[in-house]
Amino acid sequence: MKVTIKDIAKKAGVSPSAVSLVLNNRPCRISQQKKDEIKQIAKELNYTANQIARSLVTKQTKTLGLIIPDIENIFFSSLAKHIEIECRKHGYALIILHSDNNDQHDLELLDLLVSRSVEGIFLIPGSEASKYKEALINKLKQIPIPYIMLDRVYPEFSCDKAWFDNEYGAYLAVKHMLEKGHRKIGCIVSTNFYNGQLRLNGYIRALKEYHIPIKQNYIVKGDYKKESGYFAGKKLMQEDLTAIFVTNDMMALGVINSIYEQNKQIPNDYSIVSYDNTIYPYIFGIELTSVKQDVKKLSSSAFELLYKKITGSVGTEKEICLQPELIVRNSVKALNH
Amino acid sequence: MKVTIKDIAKKAGVSPSAVSLVLNNRPCRISQQKKDEIKQIAKELNYTANQIARSLVTKQTKTLGLIIPDIENIFFSSLAKHIEIECRKHGYALIILHSDNNDQHDLELLDLLVSRSVEGIFLIPGSEASKYKEALINKLKQIPIPYIMLDRVYPEFSCDKAWFDNEYGAYLAVKHMLEKGHRKIGCIVSTNFYNGQLRLNGYIRALKEYHIPIKQNYIVKGDYKKESGYFAGKKLMQEDLTAIFVTNDMMALGVINSIYEQNKQIPNDYSIVSYDNTIYPYIFGIELTSVKQDVKKLSSSAFELLYKKITGSVGTEKEICLQPELIVRNSVKALNH
Numbered sequence: 321m322k323v324t325i326k327d328i329a330k331k332a333g334v335s336p337s338a339v340s341l342v343l344n345n346r347p348c349r350i351s352q353q354k355k356d357e358i359k360q361i362a363k364e365l366n367y368t369a370n371q372i373a374r375s376l377v378t379k380q381t382k383t384l385g386l387i388i389p390d391i392e393n394i395f396f397s398s399l400a401k402h403i404e405i406e407c408r409k410h411g412y413a414l415i416i417l418h419s420d421n422n423d424q425h426d427l428e429l430l431d432l433l434v435s436r437s438v439e440g441i442f443l444i445p446g447s448e449a450s451k452y453k454e455a456l457i458n459k460l461k462q463i464p465i466p467y468i469m470l471d472r473v474y475p476e477f478s479c480d481k482a483w484f485d486n487e488y489g490a491y492l493a494v495k496h497m498l499e500k501g502h503r504k505i506g507c508i509v510s511t512n513f514y515n516g517q518l519r520l521n522g523y524i525r526a527l528k529e530y531h532i533p534i535k536q537n538y539i540v541k542g543d544y545k546k547e548s549g550y551f552a553g554k555k556l557m558q559e560d561l562t563a564i565f566v567t568n569d570m571m572a573l574g575v576i577n578s579i580y581e582q583n584k585q586i587p588n589d590y591s592i593v594s595y596d597n598t599i600y601p602y603i604f605g606i607e608l609t610s611v612k613q614d615v616k617k618l619s620s621s622a623f624e625l626l627y628k629k630i631t632g633s634v635g636t637e638k639e640i641c642l643q644p645e646l647i648v649r650n651s652v653k654a655l656n657h
Numbered sequence: 658m659k660v661t662i663k664d665i666a667k668k669a670g671v672s673p674s675a676v677s678l679v680l681n682n683r684p685c686r687i688s689q690q691k692k693d694e695i696k697q698i699a700k701e702l703n704y705t706a707n708q709i710a711r712s713l714v715t716k717q718t719k720t721l722g723l724i725i726p727d728i729e730n731i732f733f734s735s736l737a738k739h740i741e742i743e744c745r746k747h748g749y750a751l752i753i754l755h756s757d758n759n760d761q762h763d764l765e766l767l768d769l770l771v772s773r774s775v776e777g778i779f780l781i782p783g784s785e786a787s788k789y790k791e792a793l794i795n796k797l798k799q800i801p802i803p804y805i806m807l808d809r810v811y812p813e814f815s816c817d818k819a820w821f822d823n824e825y826g827a828y829l830a831v832k833h834m835l836e837k838g839h840r841k842i843g844c845i846v847s848t849n850f851y852n853g854q855l856r857l858n859g860y861i862r863a864l865k866e867y868h869i870p871i872k873q874n875y876i877v878k879g880d881y882k883k884e885s886g887y888f889a890g891k892k893l894m895q896e897d898l899t900a901i902f903v904t905n906d907m908m909a910l911g912v913i914n915s916i917y918e919q920n921k922q923i924p925n926d927y928s929i930v931s932y933d934n935t936i937y938p939y940i941f942g943i944e945l946t947s948v949k950q951d952v953k954k955l956s957s958s959a960f961e962l963l964y965k966k967i968t969g970s971v972g973t974e975k976e977i978c979l980q981p982e983l984i985v986r987n988s989v990k991a992l993n994h
Contacts, residue, residue: 417750418751580941580942603939604943605917
């Protein structure tokens with residue numbers, strides 16, 4: 321049986337409304353002694369305040385919402401974990417909603433969070449179709465609570481954002497290969513995603529800096545999944561290459577598979593740099609150099625930004641762009657020219 | 658500006674309470690034409706019903722809650738994903754809460770879900786301290802909504818449960834090694850966890866069936882994390898062994914590392930069977946035989962059970978125990994005696 325405010329009132333010999341005032345710490349003409357007694361009784365009876373009823377009064381739910389596109393993706397699940405820890409540290413609960421990378425779901429889940437009166441929202445949008453962007457822009461215009469866009473951010477949205485500099489991360493990766501003497505560098509990239517386009521820009525910037533012409537047959541499209549990496553790897557191995565830049569870890573797994581299948585070695589036959597730095601603990605025999613995006617840093621920056629918005633201390637729009645870092649291991653061979 | 662029911666009422670030329678009745682599909686003396694008009698206006702104005710206010714009336718939130726201990730663990734994140742998909746398929750939203758494997762957090766998160774009026778709860782408890790069990794049993798007694806315990810279940814709790822048969826999974830794994838001729842089989846096990854104890858029981862059952870004495874120095878304790886597998890592997894390699902049963906995938910990664918470090922081969926020097934079957938896509942050069950727990954099956958069984966409880970069609974307590982399956986690859990060498 322659920323304990324109600326009436327049970328507490330009966331036991332304390334006061335009215336239910338008196339109990340409500342005391343438990344919500346609102347001003348009332350009740351002695352401190354009686355207040356303590358009411359709180360003690362509530363505790364003994366294991367009273368759980370009905371947050372729904374209460375939040376209608378206080379407007380404070382101390383709860384934030386996070387929408388993530390794929391909870392199975394190691395990067396996103398790690399990000400969710402650290403945002404939750406950050407929220408908890410500051411007295412907030414975090415409701416995590418999974419959109420399964422579906423555009424329409426994002427819209428529904430935003431409605432759900434608003435109707436559940438969270439105080440603020442972290443949004444990592446699901447997909448990148450241009451049609452979808454318009455629907456999302458319209459939806460976000462109607463959101464009556466603070467929100468920020470996380471990781472997958474788009475210039476079309478004028479809102480607060482926190483993300484990693486994808487162009488710079490890719491630039492670092494390719495520059496490292498160039499410094500090791502590579503000139504024939506392939507690239508596997510998911511240009512359907514905005515961050516994929518940016519990573520491709522970074523690849524191009526590094527090559528241009530070294531005055532190396534961009535060859536279209538060195539650039540193969542993937543979809544951030546392992547299988548697409550495998551086929552892209554097979555395709556690239558038909559070209560005259562010494563190195564491959566793979567723009568995420570899952571596709572890197574596929575590329576490694578395709579290289580092994582041809583009885584080739586890393587880095588002896590092909591040098592590789594990947595993006596995300598999440599699979600290193602799982603793979604053996606390859607010291608994979610990869611671009612690291614520090615999720616803890618993104619989590620704390622994102623929380624801070626949203627918190628400032630909730631408490632009203634961010635006036636104008638704010639964008640936080642974090643720098644990724646290249647973790648150099650041993651998957652790029654030094655070439656002598 | 659948030660659109661309210663008053664805005665719709667004004668535009669439709671009816672009272673706010675009429676709008677409320679129509680949008681909640683409740684019986685009222687309003688013509689079908691007017692009803693359609695009101696719904697159309699609500700749609701045009703992008704009206705989002707205040708779920709908080711509405712759920713006080715209807716008591717239906719069409720939302721379920723899931724508490725998971727570690728969102729970064731591949732098994733749990735995959736389970737969360739498939740439960741979410743299952744819920745959505747049946748018209749429910751899923752709120753995912755992360756306990757960070759902390760006993761106290763479980764209690765708080767249960768309160769949060771109750772106060773948010775979810776209609777039912779999936780609970781995967783965080784830790785296994787005996788003191789904690791009592792607190793959780795007490796808390797669950799007070800929960801006024803249906804809940805089921807998932808994956809990590811304990812006999813001390815009398816409630817509906819859905820889980821995999823851990824004892825049987827381990828029995829399958831060790832029996833496979835025995836059938837391949839192995840007699841000196843080590844075991845790395847996390848007995849601090851109840852499912853670890855069960856997996857140890859399965860190991861013992863298989864050996865007993867083959868009349869092989871249990872040697873305590875063949876059984877090394879781990880904590881389900883990679884590092885503990887590494888140290889357990891180092892310890893076991895000092896024994897006279899031909900095979901190792903590792904009771905989860907993360908520890909298997911550690912064991913593989915420790916074997917490679919000694920320049921030993923799998924399965925030539927050591928045969929290995931693991932539990933979970935989650936790391937196969939990430940590792941190269943090892944065809945790892947592992948016990949698979951079908952998360953999709955668990956997700957749909959769990960949803961069905963909770964749904965039956967919500968709709969009142971489960972009378973007595975119910976336990977669903979699913980059978981795991983051994984995925985045989987090539988990490989166990991056949992021995993000739």
